[in-house]
Amino acid sequence: xxxxxxxxxxxxxxxxxxxxxxxxxxxxxxxxxxxxxxxxxxxxxxxxxxxxxxxxxxxxxxxxxxxxxxxxxxxxxxxxxxxxxxxxxxxxxxxxxxxxxxxxxxxxxxxxxxxxxxxxxxxxxxxxxxxxxxxxxxxxxxxxxxxxxxxxxxxxxxxxxxxxxxxxxxxxxxxxxxxxxxxxxxxxxxxxxxxxxxxxxxxxxxxxxxxxxxxxxxxxxxxxxxxxxxxxxxxxxxxxxxxxxxxxxxxxxxxxxxxxxxxxxxxxxxxxxxxxxxxxxxxxxxxxxxxxxxxxxxxxxxxxxxxxxxxxxxxxxxxxxxxxxxxxxxxxxxxxxxxxxxxxxxxxxxxxxxxxxxxxxxxxxxxxxxxxxxxxxxxxxxxxxxxxxxxxxxxxxxxxxxxxxxxxxxxxxxxxxxxxxxxxxxxxxxxxxxxxxxxxxxxxxxxxxxxxxxxxxxxxxxxxxxxxxxxxxxxxxxxxxxxxxxxxxxxxxxxxxxxxxxxxx
Amino acid sequence: xxxxxxxxxxxxxxxxxxxxxxxxxxxxxxxxxxxxxxxxxxxxxxxxxxxxxxxxxxxxxxxxxxxxxxxxxxxxxxxxxxxxxxxxxxxxxxxxxxxxxxxxxxxxxxxxxxxxxxxxxxxxxxxxxxxxxxxxxxxxxxxxxxxxxxxxxxxxxxxxxxxxxxxxxxxxxxxxxxxxxxxxxxxxxxxxxxxxxxxxxxxxxxxxxxxxxxxxxxxxxxxxxxxxxxxxxxxxxxxxxxxxxxxxxxxxxxxxxxxxxxxxxxxxxxxxxxxxxxxxxxxxxxxxxxxxxxxxxxxxxxxxxxxxxxxxxxxxxxxxxxxxxxxxxxxxxxxxxxxxxxxxxxxxxx
Numbered sequence: 001x002x003x004x005x006x007x008x009x010x011x012x013x014x015x016x017x018x019x020x021x022x023x024x025x026x027x028x029x030x031x032x033x034x035x036x037x038x039x040x041x042x043x044x045x046x047x048x049x050x051x052x053x054x055x056x057x058x059x060x061x062x063x064x065x066x067x068x069x070x071x072x073x074x075x076x077x078x079x080x081x082x083x084x085x086x087x088x089x090x091x092x093x094x095x096x097x098x099x100x101x102x103x104x105x106x107x108x109x110x111x112x113x114x115x116x117x118x119x120x121x122x123x124x125x126x127x128x129x130x131x132x133x134x135x136x137x138x139x140x141x142x143x144x145x146x147x148x149x150x151x152x153x154x155x156x157x158x159x160x161x162x163x164x165x166x167x168x169x170x171x172x173x174x175x176x177x178x179x180x181x182x183x184x185x186x187x188x189x190x191x192x193x194x195x196x197x198x199x200x201x202x203x204x205x206x207x208x209x210x211x212x213x214x215x216x217x218x219x220x221x222x223x224x225x226x227x228x229x230x231x232x233x234x235x236x237x238x239x240x241x242x243x244x245x246x247x248x249x250x251x252x253x254x255x256x257x258x259x260x261x262x263x264x265x266x267x268x269x270x271x272x273x274x275x276x277x278x279x280x281x282x283x284x285x286x287x288x289x290x291x292x293x294x295x296x297x298x299x300x301x302x303x304x305x306x307x308x309x310x311x312x313x314x315x316x317x318x319x320x321x322x323x324x325x326x327x328x329x330x331x332x333x334x335x336x337x338x339x340x341x342x343x344x345x346x347x348x349x350x351x352x353x354x355x356x357x358x359x360x361x362x363x364x365x366x367x368x369x370x371x372x373x374x375x376x377x378x379x380x381x382x383x384x385x386x387x388x389x390x391x392x393x394x395x396x397x398x399x400x401x402x403x404x405x406x407x408x409x410x411x412x413x414x415x416x417x418x419x420x421x422x423x424x425x426x427x428x429x430x431x432x433x434x435x436x437x438x439x440x441x442x443x444x445x446x447x448x449x450x451x452x453x454x455x456x457x458x459x460x461x462x463x464x465x466x467x468x469x470x471x472x473x474x475x476x477x478x479x480x481x482x483x484x485x486x487x488x489x490x491x492x493x494x495x496x497x498x499x500x501x502x503x504x505x
Numbered sequence: 506x507x508x509x510x511x512x513x514x515x516x517x518x519x520x521x522x523x524x525x526x527x528x529x530x531x532x533x534x535x536x537x538x539x540x541x542x543x544x545x546x547x548x549x550x551x552x553x554x555x556x557x558x559x560x561x562x563x564x565x566x567x568x569x570x571x572x573x574x575x576x577x578x579x580x581x582x583x584x585x586x587x588x589x590x591x592x593x594x595x596x597x598x599x600x601x602x603x604x605x606x607x608x609x610x611x612x613x614x615x616x617x618x619x620x621x622x623x624x625x626x627x628x629x630x631x632x633x634x635x636x637x638x639x640x641x642x643x644x645x646x647x648x649x650x651x652x653x654x655x656x657x658x659x660x661x662x663x664x665x666x667x668x669x670x671x672x673x674x675x676x677x678x679x680x681x682x683x684x685x686x687x688x689x690x691x692x693x694x695x696x697x698x699x700x701x702x703x704x705x706x707x708x709x710x711x712x713x714x715x716x717x718x719x720x721x722x723x724x725x726x727x728x729x730x731x732x733x734x735x736x737x738x739x740x741x742x743x744x745x746x747x748x749x750x751x752x753x754x755x756x757x758x759x760x761x762x763x764x765x766x767x768x769x770x771x772x773x774x775x776x777x778x779x780x781x782x783x784x785x786x787x788x789x790x791x792x793x794x795x796x797x798x799x800x801x802x803x804x805x806x807x808x809x810x811x812x813x814x815x816x817x818x819x820x821x822x823x824x825x826x827x828x829x830x831x832x833x834x835x836x837x838x839x840x841x842x843x844x845x846x847x848x849x850x851x852x853x854x855x
Contacts, residue, residue, distance in 0.1 A: 474606075478578035482519055489528050
């Protein structure tokens with residue numbers, strides 16, 4: 001028997017660019033219609049984040065134009081902070097490079113989205129990304145960039161000074177895609193984005209169509225979102241080790257107070273007593289074992305307060321309702337929120353609006369609109385924790401049935417949204433989040449149910465009165481007929497008397 | 506004052522009773538005699554059962570009363586139109602007419618009940634208002650009646666005119682007996698027995714006016730039986746199935762039903778129930794069925810009913826309870842076609 005030659009195993013590392021190039025479906029660039037939608041979405045989200053930083057009302061222009069065949073030019077232009085010259089090449093042409101790794105709520109998370117769009121454009125049309133940006137301290141610069149996939153480094157095709165009227169960034173990409181199929185999604189995405197960011201105004205220009213304006217429904221700029229220290233329950237061994245390295249001279253107690261939110265001297269003291277460490281011990285004397293013990297104790301100790309909400313930016317009742325009312329015909333609505341709570345130390349707030357109105361389909365359960373960190377989620381809803389939780393609630397109990405057109409708008413904001421994949425379309429099932437969503441849904445359901453029952457009751461009362469009035473009118477008429485009297489007396493006064501009393505009860 | 510004028514007057518009174526308070530900005534209220542069996546009492550003077558003193562109040566300011574009050578007013582105004590136009594209406598017609606006037610009834614049972622309310626309130630039978638039941642019994646025999654209804658007024662009719670018998674409708678009910686060769690009235694429960702008695706000429710043999718009751722007979726039939734008894738002085742014999750239900754048919758003809766205890770002129774207290782009695786079942790060895798639960802329950806109810814309080818009726822009830830069986834009129838057929846006429850009825854009507 002011939003012995004087969006063993007297959008040679010070769011070892012190599014690949015760059016992040018290479019990895020995502022090979023696995024582009026992970027980032028939402030799996031097919032041609034999704035690619036255009038994802039590109040628009042990533043650019044718009046960056047623009048909105050940038051406007052948040054600038055504390056400005058976002059004005060964003062989106063152009064999606066065919067350039068013959070299936071080549072589509074996507075251009076998104078904003079009035080945000082602009083990108084400092086030094087960072088432009090890396091920010092747009094290096095995968096996993098970005099400004100979004102801080103501990104605060106952002107729309108973008110991975111430093112991946114826009115560069116994936118750039119990469120996809122480069123692969124499908126062999127054209128560079130054009131970035132025209134202006135910061136307060138510059139006149140404006142324009143770059144044409146490629147990504148070197150093998151090394152994950154930007155290639156600057158060209159760069160030159162080019163004036164821009166005001167601060168902001170315009171990014172232009174060429175990519176192959178199916179515009180027809182993407183168009184509906186893009187419209188829906190922008191429409192819903194004006195609900196989660198009612199301060200924003202969008203101008204959309206597509207082929208052979210007049211430009212469409214979405215928003216703005218609110219003129220209040222959300223307060224700035226601040227970076228905060230991690231919550232102690234977020235302290236896994238890796239994080240704790242890194243923090244310890246930077247704070248070697250500190251005493252253990254001070255180290256905890258300085259490194260984490262919601263930890264004061266008192267809490268710190270109590271915790272160290274709980275875990276059995278001397279508060280005055282220097283951090284650089286801790287062994288790996290010590291750190292491991294502290295790390296697991298941090299996550300177990302129940303004496304920490306709920307996390308800080310400064311790093312979060314919920315939409316808020318007023319803005320959320322303004323947005324929903326502007327986009328849909330609403331007959332009634334209820335707002336509720338839960339949190340801040342934390343999952344693995346990541347603070348989160350969940351807020352929701354349960355609305356009724358003829359724009360929504362009639363069904364046994366409300367139609368769900370999902371938002372995460374102010375971004376509407378359009379794909380993969382069935383896998384989402386919000387969808388699953390919605391289905392778990394017995395809506396019949398709250399008088400929601402197919403006779404009531406209802407919709408539920410849920411917004412999860414967190415310093416880290418547990419997306420199932422880098423495409424950021426569905427939220428993973430995290431027990432802490434699920435529990436808060438259930439409570440929120442029940443609260444909204446109860447409030448809707450209460451009103452429904454009340455309005456059913458007043459409807460019934462009104463119907464009763466109309467029926468009574470009719471009967472009594474007939475009684476008078478028949479009475480007159482029997483008595484041989486031609487003129488039927490007016491009965492309204494008696495009916496009014498009767499119901500003024502009982503309706504006021 | 507004739508019956509029609511009396512009814513008209515009552516309706517006008519009712520109208521004023523409704524209208525006057527409204528003109529004074531008050532809510533009309535009306536009392537309707539309570540027709541519950543617990544409110545039935547025996548009145549010796551008239552030798553029949555009548556309604557007691559208990560009343561139901563319909564207050565038009567009560568949201569739960571307005572509907573039936575309005576229905577009552579409508580039935581009354583509908584009656585007024587019937588009387589004005591010398592027309593009649595069946596209970597079913599009345600039920601269907603209501604919709605045209607914006608008055609609604611759940612079902613015919615409800616409109617029938619309101620018609621009975623009108624009777625209780627006015628003390629007049631529905632027939633006085635031109636309202637008649639839908640079902641018909643039949644009559645046959647050597648008897649001449651004279652119609653009083655419009656178009657037929659004054660015409661005479663011989664009740665042997667049809668071998669099927671003549672349906673007892675509004676016209677016959679209000680007709681006047683003129684003359685007869687008959688000496689008795691024989692009312693039988695089933696159509697089959699009625700036909701048998703016509704075919705075998707039993708009516709000649711017993712000199713009987715035959716009446717088919719068809720189960721619990723409509724009031725027109727009861728009223729006619731009473732008329733024949735009073736006007737022609739004919740004794741009345743009642744021949745029903747031998748079970749609690751048959752017995753009660755006879756008892757209602759004699760003493761009245763709960764539903765019409767408010768109406769005069771329906772009962773024939775002197776009528777005689779000839780059977781089938783429990784004793785007959787034994788004596789003639791009739792083929793029987795077992796009494797079922799519904800039968801036994803009915804016996805319990807009847808044993809407590811004021812109309813069955815005297816010993817003769819208690820005796821019958823005891824008889825059924827003892828035998829725990831029942832027999833139909835047709836049971837006599839086991840002894841041949843003619844047995845019931847030749848033997849049984851001969852025994853009973855002798």
